[in-house]
Amino acid sequence: MTKILFKNGNVFYHGKLQKLDVLIENETITEIKENISQADRIIDLEGKLLAPGFVDIHVHLREPGFEYKETIASGTNSAKYGGYTHLVAMANTIPCMDNIETIKDFEKRVKKDAKVHTYTYSAITKGLKGEELVDFNVNSKENIVAGFSDDGKGVQSKDMMEMAMKAAKANGSIIVAHCEDEAELEPGACINDGNYAKEHGLVG
Numbered sequence: 001m002t003k004i005l006f007k008n009g010n011v012f013y014h015g016k017l018q019k020l021d022v023l024i025e026n027e028t029i030t031e032i033k034e035n036i037s038q039a040d041r042i043i044d045l046e047g048k049l050l051a052p053g054f055v056d057i058h059v060h061l062r063e064p065g066f067e068y069k070e071t072i073a074s075g076t077n078s079a080k081y082g083g084y085t086h087l088v089a090m091a092n093t094i095p096c097m098d099n100i101e102t103i104k105d106f107e108k109r110v111k112k113d114a115k116v117h118t119y120t121y122s123a124i125t126k127g128l129k130g131e132e133l134v135d136f137n138v139n140s141k142e143n144i145v146a147g148f149s150d151d152g153k154g155v156q157s158k159d160m161m162e163m164a165m166k167a168a169k170a171n172g173s174i175i176v177a178h179c180e181d182e183a184e185l186e187p188g189a190c191i192n193d194g195n196y197a198k199e200h201g202l203v204g
């Protein structure tokens, strides 16, 4: 049995940050209190924050298709250094993450390159066009698919969104909505239509 002791961590415990020691035995936390001393390996955190791995459910890894912006390797590496252990990547890749072949290819790339636990959304509609649903029954079966999102584009038809929500529910999955109604968009609009927009002559 290997006991690893994190000493002098700043630990969020019982609703507040406290200076505590955390003992881990075989990958399970077995004790959180002041002044634990027995362990096979002791890591002195010198007051640094000790937290569970963070989870980011809105990530663009940009692979495949936009590797000049980001890759699975670079994005997950920066996640790791920021304390994130689980990511879900958005589906607006090229090809779009709307079919089983592209999803399986993403899974292969993740196995090869990812530095943290990495998942993806399936698109809601083919090509994020809002016209035709993806195959929810097939895509939701993949373990790497955490849900469905057309992020980057809002689904504009409420009937389409209702069908998508029902399909997600039928498969025990979820919809992650990019809430943008394009009918509200004015040409050149760049900011909420409020006082700041008026004062600065910006199209709201």
Ligand SMILES: [Zn+2]
Pocket: 058, 060, 090, 151, 152
């Ligand atoms: Zn986004």
